[in-house]
Amino acid sequence: xxxxxxxxxxxxxxxxxxxxxxxxxxxxxxxxxxxxxxxxxxxxxxxxxxxxxxxxxxxxxxxxxxxxxxxxxxxxxxxxxxxxxxxxxxxxxxxxxxxxxxxxxxxxxxxxxxxxxxxxxxxxxxxxxxxxxxxxxxxxxxxxxxxxxxxxxxxxxxxxxxxxxxxxxxxxxxxxxxxxxxxxxxxxxxxxxxxxxxxxxxxxxxxxxxxxxxxxxxxxxxxxxxxxxxxxxxxxxxxxxxxxxxxxxxxxxxxxxxxxxxxxxxxxxxxxxxxxxxxxxxxxxxxxxxxxxxxxxxxxxxxxxxxxxxxxxxxxxxxxxxxxxxxxxxxxxx
Amino acid sequence: xxxxxxxxxxxxxxxxxxxxxxxxxxxxxxxxxxxxxxxxxxxxxxxxxxxxxxxxxxxxxxxxxxxxxxxxxxxxxxxxxxxxxxxxxxxxxxxxxxxxxxxxxxxxxxxxxxxxxxxxxxxxxxxxxxxxxxxxxxxxxxxxxxxxxxxxxxxxxxxxxxxxxxxxxxxxxxxxxxxxxxxxxxxxxxxxxxxxxxxxxxxxxxxxxxxxxxxxxxxxxxxxxxxxxxxxxxxxxxxxxxxxxxxxxxxxxxxxxxxxxxxxxxxxxxxxxxxxxxxxxxxxxxxxxxxxxxxxxxxxxxxxxxxxxxxxxxxxxxxxxxxxxxxxxxxxxx
DNA sequence: TTGTACGCGTTATCAG
DNA sequence: CTGATAACGCGTACAA
Numbered sequence: 001x002x003x004x005x006x007x008x009x010x011x012x013x014x015x016x017x018x019x020x021x022x023x024x025x026x027x028x029x030x031x032x033x034x035x036x037x038x039x040x041x042x043x044x045x046x047x048x049x050x051x052x053x054x055x056x057x058x059x060x061x062x063x064x065x066x067x068x069x070x071x072x073x074x075x076x077x078x079x080x081x082x083x084x085x086x087x088x089x090x091x092x093x094x095x096x097x098x099x100x101x102x103x104x105x106x107x108x109x110x111x112x113x114x115x116x117x118x119x120x121x122x123x124x125x126x127x128x129x130x131x132x133x134x135x136x137x138x139x140x141x142x143x144x145x146x147x148x149x150x151x152x153x154x155x156x157x158x159x160x161x162x163x164x165x166x167x168x169x170x171x172x173x174x175x176x177x178x179x180x181x182x183x184x185x186x187x188x189x190x191x192x193x194x195x196x197x198x199x200x201x202x203x204x205x206x207x208x209x210x211x212x213x214x215x216x217x218x219x220x221x222x223x224x225x226x227x228x229x230x231x232x233x234x235x236x237x238x239x240x241x242x243x244x245x246x247x248x249x250x251x252x253x254x255x256x257x258x259x260x261x262x263x264x265x266x267x268x269x270x271x272x273x274x275x276x277x278x279x280x281x282x283x284x285x286x287x288x289x290x291x292x293x294x295x296x297x298x299x300x301x302x303x304x305x306x307x308x309x310x311x312x313x314x315x316x317x318x319x320x321x322x323x324x325x326x327x328x329x330x331x332x333x334x
Numbered sequence: 335x336x337x338x339x340x341x342x343x344x345x346x347x348x349x350x351x352x353x354x355x356x357x358x359x360x361x362x363x364x365x366x367x368x369x370x371x372x373x374x375x376x377x378x379x380x381x382x383x384x385x386x387x388x389x390x391x392x393x394x395x396x397x398x399x400x401x402x403x404x405x406x407x408x409x410x411x412x413x414x415x416x417x418x419x420x421x422x423x424x425x426x427x428x429x430x431x432x433x434x435x436x437x438x439x440x441x442x443x444x445x446x447x448x449x450x451x452x453x454x455x456x457x458x459x460x461x462x463x464x465x466x467x468x469x470x471x472x473x474x475x476x477x478x479x480x481x482x483x484x485x486x487x488x489x490x491x492x493x494x495x496x497x498x499x500x501x502x503x504x505x506x507x508x509x510x511x512x513x514x515x516x517x518x519x520x521x522x523x524x525x526x527x528x529x530x531x532x533x534x535x536x537x538x539x540x541x542x543x544x545x546x547x548x549x550x551x552x553x554x555x556x557x558x559x560x561x562x563x564x565x566x567x568x569x570x571x572x573x574x575x576x577x578x579x580x581x582x583x584x585x586x587x588x589x590x591x592x593x594x595x596x597x598x599x600x601x602x603x604x605x606x607x608x609x610x611x612x613x614x615x616x617x618x619x620x621x622x623x624x625x626x627x628x629x630x631x632x633x634x635x636x637x638x639x640x641x642x643x644x645x646x647x648x649x650x651x652x653x654x655x656x657x658x659x660x661x662x663x664x665x666x667x668x
Numbered sequence: 669t670t671g672t673a674c675g676c677g678t679t680a681t682c683a684g
Numbered sequence: 685c686t687g688a689t690a691a692c693g694c695g696t697a698c699a700a
Contacts, residue, residue, distance in 0.1 A: 001677060011687045016679060026685060043468075046444025047390070048677030050381045051692045056446070060427075065413050075404035082399050082430035091441075093394075094428035096416040107425075110380025111693095112390070112446075134377075220613040246610060253616035276580060279554040280614055282587035335693065345671045350695060357696095360669060382693030385676050445677090 001042065008036040019044055050111060057090045059303060060113040061296075062127070064097040067186045068120045069218075072274050073290045077119065077141060080296030088304045092117070101130065108136040114307050117141060117299045121152075122189040139303040139315075141295055142191045147316065151306060153298040155272060156318035157192055160288040161199040163323060164241055164269045165207065167286075172331045173239040173267060175210045176200075177230065179251070181218045181244050196243050196271060212237070216247050223250025227258060238332035240266060242285075245273035249281040252328075256282075263330035275324060283327035291319045335376065342370035353378055384445060391424045393637060394447040395630075396461070398431040401520045402454045403552075406608050407624045411453065411475060414630030422638045426451070435464065442470040448641050451475060451633045455486075456523040473637040473649075475629055476525045481650065485640060487632040489606060490652035491526055494622040495533040497657060498575055498603045499541065501620075506665045507573040507601060509544045510534075511564065513585065515552045515578050530577050530605060546571070550581050557584025561592060572666035574600060576619075579607035583615040586662075590616075597664035609658060617661035625653045 001019075005012045010029055017023040018033040025033075036042075050056045061081055063070065078094050085092040095113075098104050108116060108131055116131060121142030128150070131138045140152035168176060178200045180193060187193060197213065204211025212234060216226035223246070230237065230251075242248040248270055252262050262268050262283060270278050270287040278287035298317065305311030335353075339346045344363055351357040352367045359367075370376075384390045395415055397404065412428050419426040429447075432438050442450060442465055450465060455476030462484070465472045474486035502510060512534045514527060521527055531547065538545025546568060550560035557580070564571065564585075576582040582604055586596050596602050596617060604612050604621040612621035632651065639645030 012678080013680085013688075014686060017686085020679085022679085024685065029686080043439060043443040045385075045677050046440065046446045047381055047384045048445075048692090049679070050446075051379075051385050051694095052677080052679035054679095054692075056381075058446075065416055070404075070409035070412065072406065075409065078404065078428070078430070079399050086430075086433060091432070092430070094412070096412070096420075096426070098425070099420060103425075105377060106380065109377040111382075112380045112384075112392075219610050220618075246614070249614045256616070276553050280580070280583045282590070282616065284554075346694075347672075347696080348670060351670085354695080358669065363670080379693050382676090383695075385678090386693080386695040388676075388695095 001044070003040055004033065004036045004042050007040060008032040054111065055114050055307075056112060058113045059085060059090055059092045059115050059117060059300065060095040060107065061092050061117045061119060062095050062097055063119045066097070066099065072277060073272065073292050074119070076274070076290070076292035077296040077299075080293030081117065081300045082296075083293075084297040084300040085304075088300065090114075090300070090304055092300060097127075101126070104130055105134055109134045115139070115303045117303055121191055123191060123194060124189055137303060137306050139299050139306070141299045143316075149314065151302050151311075151315045153295050153302060153315070153317045153319065155192065155290055155295065156320045157195040157272065158199045159318065159320045160271055161196055161241065162203050163320070164271060164288060165200070165203045165209070167323070167329070168239040168267060168269065169207055169209060171239075171267065171329060173209075174332075175234075175237045175239070176204060176212070177234055177237045177240045178211065178213050179223075179226070179240055179242040179244070179247060180213055180215045181247075182215050182222075192272065193243065196241075200241060210236075216251075218244045219246045220250030220253075223247035223252075224254040227251055227254040230255075231258065231260065238266060240268045241271055242268060243271050245270055245277040248285060249277075252281050252283075252285070263328045265333050267330055267332075268328040272321065278324065278326055281328075285328045286326035287324050289321040289324060291321045295319060335378070337374055338367065338370045338376050341374060342366040388445065389448050389641075390446060392447045393419060393424055393426045393449050393451060393634065394429040394441065395426050395451045395453060396429050396431055397453045400431070400433065406611060407606065407626050408453070410608070410624070410626035411630040411633075414627030415451065415634045416630075417627075418631040418634040419638070422634065424448075424634070424638055426634060431461075435460070438464055439468055443468045449473070449637045451637055455525055457525060457528060458523055471637060471640050473633050473640065475633045477650075483648070485636050485645075485649045487629050487636060487649070487651045487653065489526070489624055489629065490654045491529040491606065492533045493652065493654050494605055495530055495575065496537050497654070498605060498622060499534070499537045499543070501657070501663070502573040502601060502603065503541055503543060505573075505601065505663060507543075508666075509568075509571045509573070510538060510546070511568055511571045511574045512545065512547050513557075513560070513574060513576040513578070513581060514547055514549045515581075516549050516556075526606065527577065530575075534575060544570075550585075552578045553580045554584030554587075557581035557586070558588040561585055561588040564589075565592065565594065572600060574602045575605055576602060577605050579604055579611040582619060583611075586615050586617075586619070597662045599667050601664055601666075602662040606655065612658065612660055615662075619662045620660035621658050623655040623658060625655045629653060
């Protein structure tokens with residue numbers, strides 16, 4: 001930049017004005033500066049700019065990649081966020097969560113990113129406190145147990161589970177099962193799992209339905225393996241809610257092998273998955289689609305609004321996903 | 335840092351020495367500095383450090399998220415890369431490819447990242463030239479048509495296709511089909527598709543086998559839809575290679591509905607997918623697993639080696655994935 | 669072993 | 685409209 005200034009016969013300040021058009025510059029000198037820039041193949045240095053201006057226009061989407069699979073759904077959060085950021089003149093990068101918690105502070109208070117969007121939030125999430133302590137502009141995708149004072153957007157799992165149950169209830173089902181993931185320390189207090197489980201039990205109780213829980217590994221083999229448990233221990237169950245899409249396809253196909261037909265003998269609803277994954281099963285599963293891309297977008301808009309100061313009040317919003325009927329719903333047999 | 339120095343009664347240089355232990359410091363003063371640091375809750379500023387040292391120890395994994403789905407396999411590249419980076423004292427972030435190509439130069443010549451790992455490489459990939467021109471340290475996951483002079487690691491699609499064909503041939507199959515994705519401009523010259531297609535045709539010709547190609551949308555619905563084409567136009571085909579896992583599951587289940595059984599009537603091999611996706615189909619598909627995590631790791635190791643100057647020669651390496659038998663292979667019928 | 673002083677490439681604040 | 689110049693926070697010769 002110094003060189004550009006020299007070649008154009010102006011001061012560095014003027015060059016800076018041209019580069020950012022932060023101040024009016026006469027057409028003549030602007031031209032001289034611009035040609036000098038191409039001449040010297042000038043590229044502004046983002047680091048220096050960040051040091052001087054105290055911002056990078058970069059947002060980190062913090063994702064604990066070692067604890068949570070970067071699923072299809074998670075990928076859509078990222079895509080939605082990336083699109084929105086691009087429109088707003090920001091860049092969002094997917095930042096694997098540092099294993100060392102100290103590294104988190106470094107990242108966040110180091111000035112490399114202007115703000116952080118936190119994913120895979122737990123009810124008691126230490127990361128939130130750490131980030132707040134570091135005064136990092138923060139938006140959650142998900143929410144803690146007590147999210148007061150925090151900007152967040154989240155899937156409305158409660159609403160989705162209620163809708164699913166009511167749909168099944170409306171078809172005549174009275175004996176439901178929720179298929180959950182095996183408990184792992186990693187998942188302890190993980191929002192979606194906790195909220196879906198609690199809502200399931202509460203709504204079943206409210207409606208006078210039987211609501212039981214089954215657990216299996218979060219993959220097709222796990223789903224296959226749990227089929228016998230289901231048939232042996234809960235033969236009266238006629239409908240099922242599944243949070244883990246991978247397990248669902250395995251379960252459905254294994255049931256098929258055992259002569260149990262979906263939806264004739266068992267209705268199945270997927271919670272918070274994608275169309276494509278629901279279509280992968282045979283038959284296509286009913287699914288409450290995760291509004292992932294939309295939430296990614298909203299997360300970025302919220303954080304940017306906070307950064308630019310254009311967002312006044314707190315933003316706390318829950319979003320339901322679309323209900324796709326698929327071919328896995330029917331009245332209970334008999 | 336200035337404040338820390340003042341509180342500890344030393345100069346900023348000494349504080350810097352302590353922070354980076356770049357010079358010997360007497361235990362006494364070190365202690366004073368350290369306690370001053372905790373007292374003031376000191377956090378070093380990554381941006382300033384980057385400006386002074388000309389490196390950030392951050393690597394960008396450049397992924398064109400708008401053109402390519404961030405699939406399960408792609409996610410594993412990221413995970414593998416993140417692990418390796420962490421071990422080497424680096425951080426790798428997933429950087430969505432800027433839609434504006436000029437923005438790519440900004441990113442790369444701005445000093446925000448020390449180097450770039452390029453994903454979803456095409457045979458003629460402009461990004462490579464742009465990055466080289468900007469003198470950005472660069473490693474490819476994938477490779478261009480002529481990758482001479484470039485560090486790269488890639489899936490050995492040629493070897494994998496050959497292995498798959500030979501396996502099928504060994505079972506007695508002589509009439510093969512390759513299921514490809516519909517042509518899209520986005521995918522024009524995309525390495526995996528081109529190489530798999532070319533190798534398929536070449537190896538079939540060499541072995542005297544019939545090798546034909548079918549195309550469908552890269553999702554379950556696409557696979558379902560292409561089932562009738564297969565049955566009507568290629569009824570003699572007894573085995574199939576599939577590059578798109580999503581389509582494969584749809585095809586297999588639709589064939590089942592039409593009385594065509596895998597593997598009795600048709601053998602199926604998935605190329606470059608994951609165990610879990612292969613297990614999702616019914617029956618479990620044979621699969622040549624993509625060595626994604628390993629390649630992610632190797633990509634990082636290569637780039638870091640280049641950055642640290644510990645890597646001498648060029649690194650150009652192809653990796654095969656494991657062959658899992660699944661339950662979708664059998665001799666041809668009759 | 670420690671301190672001084674300069675450089676890193678911009679932005680921002682003045683004054684002109 | 686333009687130019688000097690002081691930050692920005694840290695690394696690192698070089699000197700002490």
